[in-house]
Amino acid sequence: MTSLSPSDEKQLADMVAAAAVGKQTFEIFAGGGKRGFGRPVAADHALDISGIAGIVDYEPAELILTARPGTPLARIEAELRGRGQMLAFEPPDWRGLLGGANAPTLGGVLACNISGPRRVRAGAARDFLLGFSAVNGRGEIFKAGGKVVKNVTGFDLSKLIVGSFGTLSILTEVTLKVMPRPETERTILLHALADEVAVGAMSAALNAPHEISGVAHLPEAAARRSSLSGVADGLGAVTALRIEGPAPSVAFRAEAIEAAFGRGAQLEGDDSAAFWRDVGEVRPLLADGERIVWRLCPTPSLAAKAVEAVRARLVAAEAFYDWGGGQVWLSLDPAEAGSDGGAAVVRDAMKACGGHSTLIVARKEVRSQVEVFEPAAPALTALAARVKSGFDPLGLFNPGRMREGR
Amino acid sequence: MIQMPEPDRSTLSRRDEIVAALRRIVPGEGVIDSERERRAFECDALTAYRQLPMVVVLPDNTQQVVEVLRYCKANNVKVVPRGAGTSLSGGALPLADGVLLGMGKFKRILEIDVANRCAVVQPGVTNLGVTHAVQAHGLYYAPDPSSQIACTIGGNVAENSGGVHCLKYGLTTNNVIGVEFVTMDGEVVRLGGKHFDAGDYDLLGVMVGSEGLLGVVTEVTVRVLPTAPGARALLIGFSGIEGAADCVAEIIGSGIIPGGMEMMDRLATEAAEAFVRAGYPLDAEAVLIVELDGCAAEVDHLIATIEKIAGDHGATSCRASQSEAERLLFWAGRKAAFPAVGRISPDYLCMDGTIPRKEIGRVLLRMKQLEAKYGLRVANVFHAGDGNLHPLILYDANKPGELQAAEDFGADILRLCVEVGGVLTGEHGVGVEKRDLMDAMFNETDLNQQQRLKCSFDESSLLNPGKVFPQLCRCAELGRMHVRAGQLRFPDLPRF
Numbered sequence: 047m048t049s050l051s052p053s054d055e056k057q058l059a060d061m062v063a064a065a066a067v068g069k070q071t072f073e074i075f076a077g078g079g080k081r082g083f084g085r086p087v088a089a090d091h092a093l094d095i096s097g098i099a100g101i102v103d104y105e106p107a108e109l110i111l112t113a114r115p116g117t118p119l120a121r122i123e124a125e126l127r128g129r130g131q132m133l134a135f136e137p138p139d140w141r142g143l144l145g146g147a148n149a150p151t152l153g154g155v156l157a158c159n160i161s162g163p164r165r166v167r168a169g170a171a172r173d174f175l176l177g178f179s180a181v182n183g184r185g186e187i188f189k190a191g192g193k194v195v196k197n198v199t200g201f202d203l204s205k206l207i208v209g210s211f212g213t214l215s216i217l218t219e220v221t222l223k224v225m226p227r228p229e230t231e232r233t234i235l236l237h238a239l240a241d242e243v244a245v246g247a248m249s250a251a252l253n254a255p256h257e258i259s260g261v262a263h264l265p266e267a268a269a270r271r272s273s274l275s276g277v278a279d280g281l282g283a284v285t286a287l288r289i290e291g292p293a294p295s296v297a298f299r300a301e302a303i304e305a306a307f308g309r310g311a312q313l314e315g316d317d318s319a320a321f322w323r324d325v326g327e328v329r330p331l332l333a334d335g336e337r338i339v340w341r342l343c344p345t346p347s348l349a350a351k352a353v354e355a356v357r358a359r360l361v362a363a364e365a366f367y368d369w370g371g372g373q374v375w376l377s378l379d380p381a382e383a384g385s386d387g388g389a390a391v392v393r394d395a396m397k398a399c400g401g402h403s404t405l406i407v408a409r410k411e412v413r414s415q416v417e418v419f420e421p422a423a424p425a426l427t428a429l430a431a432r433v434k435s436g437f438d439p440l441g442l443f444n445p446g447r448m449r450e451g452r
Numbered sequence: 453m454i455q456m457p458e459p460d461r462s463t464l465s466r467r468d469e470i471v472a473a474l475r476r477i478v479p480g481e482g483v484i485d486s487e488r489e490r491r492a493f494e495c496d497a498l499t500a501y502r503q504l505p506m507v508v509v510l511p512d513n514t515q516q517v518v519e520v521l522r523y524c525k526a527n528n529v530k531v532v533p534r535g536a537g538t539s540l541s542g543g544a545l546p547l548a549d550g551v552l553l554g555m556g557k558f559k560r561i562l563e564i565d566v567a568n569r570c571a572v573v574q575p576g577v578t579n580l581g582v583t584h585a586v587q588a589h590g591l592y593y594a595p596d597p598s599s600q601i602a603c604t605i606g607g608n609v610a611e612n613s614g615g616v617h618c619l620k621y622g623l624t625t626n627n628v629i630g631v632e633f634v635t636m637d638g639e640v641v642r643l644g645g646k647h648f649d650a651g652d653y654d655l656l657g658v659m660v661g662s663e664g665l666l667g668v669v670t671e672v673t674v675r676v677l678p679t680a681p682g683a684r685a686l687l688i689g690f691s692g693i694e695g696a697a698d699c700v701a702e703i704i705g706s707g708i709i710p711g712g713m714e715m716m717d718r719l720a721t722e723a724a725e726a727f728v729r730a731g732y733p734l735d736a737e738a739v740l741i742v743e744l745d746g747c748a749a750e751v752d753h754l755i756a757t758i759e760k761i762a763g764d765h766g767a768t769s770c771r772a773s774q775s776e777a778e779r780l781l782f783w784a785g786r787k788a789a790f791p792a793v794g795r796i797s798p799d800y801l802c803m804d805g806t807i808p809r810k811e812i813g814r815v816l817l818r819m820k821q822l823e824a825k826y827g828l829r830v831a832n833v834f835h836a837g838d839g840n841l842h843p844l845i846l847y848d849a850n851k852p853g854e855l856q857a858a859e860d861f862g863a864d865i866l867r868l869c870v871e872v873g874g875v876l877t878g879e880h881g882v883g884v885e886k887r888d889l890m891d892a893m894f895n896e897t898d899l900n901q902q903q904r905l906k907c908s909f910d911e912s913s914l915l916n917p918g919k920v921f922p923q924l925c926r927c928a929e930l931g932r933m934h935v936r937a938g939q940l941r942f943p944d945l946p947r948f
Contacts, residue, residue, distance in 0.1 A: 066933070107701040108808050108839070130707055159649060172654055173626050184933060188901045189894070192875040194806045195619070196838040198612045198661050199876045199886075199893055200920065201902045202625060205657020209650060226707035249567045253590065255678040257746065295750030302747070345646040347567040372648040402651025420651035425639040429908065430653050436904035439933050448652065 047073075047090065053097040055179065055187055055218040062216070062442065063185025065091065071445045074212040076116040076153045079146030083158060084211055084447040085418050086410050095153065098218055106131055109195050110176065111224050115153025115217040122152055126224055134225040135171050136162030138326030143339065143407060153217050159209030162326035163260040163288070166252070166369040172208040174223045180207065180215035183438030193221045206433070212444045213452050214437040228290035233260070233313040233321055234303050235276065236285040241265060241350040241367070244285045247307060248370040249347055251287050254306065256299045260288030260322050261370040268330035268366040274321055276311045286313075288322060330366045331377040338378040338387045339407035344399035346371035355395035360388060380409075387412040393421075419448055453859070454542075454884050456503065456918045459549035463529055467506055470529060474509050474551065477519040482557075484508040493534065493552050497599070498542040498885055500801070500855060505532065505546030512557035514632070514640060514670045521668065522638035524551055530914050531636070533664040535575065535607030538599040540802055541883030543611060543663050543919060553668060555606050561585045562671065568646045570629060572673045575606025579613075582674060591676040594621035597879070598787065605672050612661030614879035616712040616786075619837035621677070623879065625660040630673030633659060633666075636910040645673060658905060663881050664916040666909040680745035683711060684755055685782045688762045689736030689769035693717065696738035697812045699765040700836045703742065706761065708754055711745040713837035714786050717816070720793065720831040720844070721785075727792035730785035733769045740836065741782055789833045790844065797829075797846035801858045805869030806878035809839045818868055819843060826861040828854070840878035841869070867892050882920045890922050899923075904930050 050072075052058035065072065073089040075081050076096040099116035106129040113122060119137060126132050137155040141147075154160075161170040177191025190203035207214060239247060244263040251258050264272070266282040277284050287307070289299045300312065313321050324330060331339065344352045349371030357363045362379035378388045387408040396403050402420035405413060422430070427449070434441075434452040441451065463470070474483045484490055485507050495502040511517050524531050530550035537544050546552045558574035561581070565571070566589045571582055579600040582593040596615035597603055603613065609631060614623045621627070630644035643656040650656060659666055690696040696715055703710065716724065716732075721739045725732040732739055740762075744754045755772050762770045773779035785792075793800055807815055812834075819830055833842045843865055847858040866876050870892045877886055890899060899921060906913070907927035917924055 105808070105810070107705045108810065109704065110808075159654070161649075165648065169622065169626055170649055172649075172657060173622065182901060186897050186901075188897045190898065190902070192806070192893075194808060194839055194874050194878075196614060196623070196806050196835070196840045196878040197875040198614075198623070198879055198881055200882065200890065200899075201658050201666075201905055202612065202661045203658065203902065203905070205625065205654045205660075206905075208657075209654050214653075226704070226709060229707065246567075249569075253566065253569060253678055255590070255681045255747070291746075292750055292753050294753045295747055298747050298749035343647045343649055343651070345568055346648075347565075369648055400645050401647030402649075404651065422652055423642070425635075425641050426643075426652075426655075429635070429639075429641060429655065432908035433653060433655070433905065435931075436908045437901070439931070 047092050049092045049094060051094040051097050055098065055181065058095065058098065058216060058218065059181045059185050059187050062181050062183065065442055066183070066185055066440055069440050069442070071442050074216055074444055076151040077118070077146070077148035079141055079144055079148055079150055080154050080158055082144050083406065086414050087444050087447050089445060095216065096151065101125060102219060109224050110193055110221055112193060112219060112221040113152055114219050115151060115156065117152050118149040119152055119155060120149055127227065130227050131224045132227040133174065133222065134164060134168040135174055136164040136326060137171065138162040140327065142332055143328045152220065156208050156217065156220060157210065157212045163262060163322045163368055166261055166372060167257065167259045172205050175204040175208050176221045176223055178204060178207060178217055178221065179219040180217050182215045183440055183442045187218070191221070195223050211447045213434060213447055214443070216443065230293050230296050231288060231290040231315070231318045232296050232300055233286050233288045233318040234300060235280065235310045235313065236307055237281040237310055238283055239263070239285050241353060244283065245347060245350045245367065245371045247285055251303070251307065252370050256289060256303055257291070258287050259290050260286065262286050262325050263367040264330050265366060267364055271330050272321070272324060274313065274317055276313060276317070277321065280311065286321060288318060325368055328375050331364060331375050333377065336380055337407065338380050338383050340376040340378070340388065340392050340403055341406050342374040342376055342396060342401065342403045343372060344374065344396060344401040348399040349374050352395050352399040356391055359391045385412070386416050389416040454888055456547065457924060459547070463549040464506070470527065471507050473523055474507060474520065477523065478509050478511050478516050482510045482512065484510070493537070493546060493554065496537040496539040496542060496544040498540055498545070498883065501542050501545050501884055503546045503548055505552035506549055508552045508554055510554045510557050514634065517634045517668055517670055518638045518640060520551070520553060521634055521636055524914060525636050525638065525912060528914070530917055532916050533610070533668045535604035535610070536578070536602050538603040538607065539611060539881060539883060540804070541877070541881040541885040543881050543883040545884050547918065555604070558606070558670065564589070565646060569676050570646050570673050571676055572671065573605055575609070575669045575672055576604050579603050579605060579608055582676070586676045587679070590679050592679050593674055593676050594627050595624050598790065605674065606669050609660050609669050609672055610662065610664045611881040614840070616714060616835060619713065620709045620711050625657065627675045628656070628660055628672060629675050631656060631659055631669050632671035633669045635667050636912060636915045641667070663883060663920050665906055665920060666915070681747050682751055683743055683745035683779060684751050685741055685743040685773045685779045686755060686758055687732070687771045687782045688740040688742065688767045689733035690738045690740065691736065691766065691768050693738045693816050694813050695766045696740050697809060699740065699762055699767070701809060702761050702765065703758055704837070706757065708757065710742050710837060712741070712743040714741045715739070715834040715836035716786065716789060717832040719829065720789050720833050723792040723796050723831060724785035724789045727795060728784045728788050730781050732785050736768055741786055793831050793844045793846065798848040798850065800847065801845040801862050803841065803843045803845065803862050803865050804877045804880040805866050805874055806838065806840045807869050807872050807874035809836070811872040815841070815868060815872060819865060822861055822864055826857045828858055828861055835878070838878070839874065863889060884919060887920060888922050900930055907931065
């Protein structure tokens with residue numbers, strides 16, 4: 047495997063065009079922290095795009111930021127913070143989860159469509175990409191979308207490129223919608239709810255007009271791992287509701303939530319921020335020793351049922367709930383999960399719960415043997431393969447990352 | 453005028469046979485072939501363009517859609533899908549040699565799932581019908597295009613419709629979480645559902661806004677949201693557009709995303725005021741309506757903040773609604789702006805570009821110059837929060853040459869939007885209207901890449917051809933791979 051590090055879009059396009067001649071393939075990365083996410087890739091070249099970096103344009107009043115994908119996420123966030131803004135989808139840092147030493151980049155977050163706790167209210171990474179430039183598998187530079195917050199000109203390829211794990215095209219410049227950072231935040235904690243009860247409470251909270259921007263449930267074992275004393279030394283399980291906004295509004299809504307759901311401990315300011323950072327980084331599940339980690343996206347109201355069905359067969363399974371049950375993190379004991387990493391049990395449990403499951407953390411041998419991403423119906427699988435070949439006809443980019451052949 | 457593809461003679465010669473075949477699939481009144489009844493479908497809301505469809509078919513279940521598309525695919529017949537026909541860009545303009553596939557009979561609300569804040573509906577349900585179905589649970593459907601009383605969810609999905617609240621609550625694409633659709637091959641595909649995110653490629657993301665070119669949507673799952681406990685609006689007058697634009701920039705810069713933020717210029721304000729008597733300041737060059745929604749504590753706090761910002765930017769008048777009736781009155785003028793302009797001019801064209809907001813002054817100045825050039829007036833209505841302009845070009849179709857002048861004027865405005873860093877369409881879609889302007893925004897490589905996506909859904913190019921792209925898709929040619937061997941110019945990089 048040779049290593050290539052293009053320093054600009056043009057050089058990258060030439061490299062791809064040259065590779066196309068001999069159908070030579072690329073494993074694409076910037077920070078590299080997500081190379082272990084998805085099926086293992088065997089490629090002819092390691093393509094490091096961290097050199098295609100930098101903020102190109104940032105216009106706070108227009109709510110847009112244009113940057114190159116190799117830019118470290120922390121750099122973008124610092125810039126936004128300086129102007130009282132943020133990436134509303136709250137991209138988490140998954141280094142603790144996936145390993146890897148280098149800081150996460152914007153490109154990696156977009157390629158994997160990774161969103162944090164605020165996703166439940168604000169939308170996912172895919173909802174914030176307004177437009178992009180990229181190099182396709184023909185070595186052509188193309189662009190799609192625009193650099194304004196409202197645009198329906200042409201197909202919305204931005205949605206498609208986010209979450210395509212670098213298998214369609216290589217991003218070279220992206221324009222994101224940015225949002226104001228809320229003035230204050232507060233988290234209300236409800237204690238000792240059983241999972242099923244907590245899922246119902248989270249749904250009720252999201253149905254109330256309190257503009258809740260984070261809603262998670264940590265069963266007792268997960269709560270105990272928290273670095274925050276109010277969470278770890280509480281009374282077992284913790285269900286957390288976050289509200290954000292101007293101070294008078296937050297105070298008013300906190301009161302209304304307590305009136306409806308009962309008085310509990312509250313986390314303010316930095317403590318609240320730390321709690322949600324931990325949730326986004328999946329820290330409540332990161333135990334000592336090797337674990338297998340799955341991410342489930344069931345129909346939210348069925349989240350506790352999905353976990354219960356897994357635990358009926360894998361008793362060492364642990365879980366916690368984000369997005370009001372819309373995202374469940376599941377950690378399995380590798381010995382108990384067996385050679386398929388628990389895939390058969392997890393997918394069986396999810397059958398009655400809608401949605402999809404993804405194997406996030408497992409040894410290479412496991413990830414190369416099982417379907418890491420949810421298996422799809424044949425018509426959809428065939429359509430997705432045609433879509434892939436419309437962008438990357440020779441299959442040069444991240445071969446096999448998502449499925450056999452793509 | 454934009455030209456549509458030349459009708460295919462062989463298809464036209466088979467018309468009776470095609471009608472008979474469609475009648476076998478959709479019995480009774482579901483196939484319309486008399487000229488008188490077809491007339492009702494000859495245009496959508498872009499009424500300058502009319503074409504009688506070859507035949508109209510109105511299926512009432514997914515299986516019929518499957519069979520219609522399979523038949524059309526097998527017999528090389530073009531298909532134009534249609535919802536309520538409220539498209540402003542000609543997305544549902546029929547073809548002389550095409551089947552018009554009307555989805556109006558898909559009217560059922562299939563499920564309201566309160567626990568998961570979503571509703572599963574058929575595509576012929578109206579936008580407002582969704583809100584009506586869920587409001588007893590304290591929920592509503594956020595995207596609110598001005599045609600919401602008539603336009604359907606299926607059409608909203610096709611056009612990725614917006615509305616006055618989309619800066620805060622998003623366009624259709626941010627509020628649709630699942631669809632079932634039928635491909636031109638007659639395959640039924642489900643994308644998304646009640647869950648978050650895609651488990652594979654986000655094909656739902658490209659289905660929304662695909663203007664009927666990728667598939668026929670037969671079911672939609674929408675996210676519904678809790679209704680805000682309250683809302684108040686501010687009606688602010690300015691002596692110049694720049695003051696209003698700066699005020700908008702500072703509101704957003706100070707961290708406020710209002711539920712709605714609309715601007716109207718003097719001509720639009722006068723027309724609206726004459727029509728509905730909303731109490732708009734007639735001495736103002738620009739009027740701003742800013743709506744805040746949420747709990748009373750938040751709304752009152754933000755109203756006070758914005759009143760101060762408005763004062764700092766030289767507002768000549770500023771009123772905050774003191775009652776729900778007054779808030780609705782503030783909106784009444786804005787919501788009636790299009791018909792109000794219709795009263796002062798026999799015809800108008802509604803444009804839909806988006807610009808970076810900082811360019812508003814320059815764009816309006818150029819528009820003034822273009823008014824002189826074309827001898828036509830423009831009233832401006834502007835989704836100020838997100839930079840989405842709706843210049844209404846006033847003309848009289850009965851005067852020879854005025855429609856053409858209005859269209860040329862519109863094209864100049866849209867090219868100007870692109871020139872200052874904006875886009876051709878913010879929420880109305882490309883359709884027929886802006887099809888031939890696509891190359892102002894995209895080069896050939898960009899357009900080829902989009903067309904390859906079209907080819908992966910509809911290789912035959914039978915679904916809604918002649919829309920969006922200035923050239924018909926040539927899928928076989930686009931699929932070919934031209935390897936640039938022998939042209940490599942980077943000697944210092946490793947050879948492979």
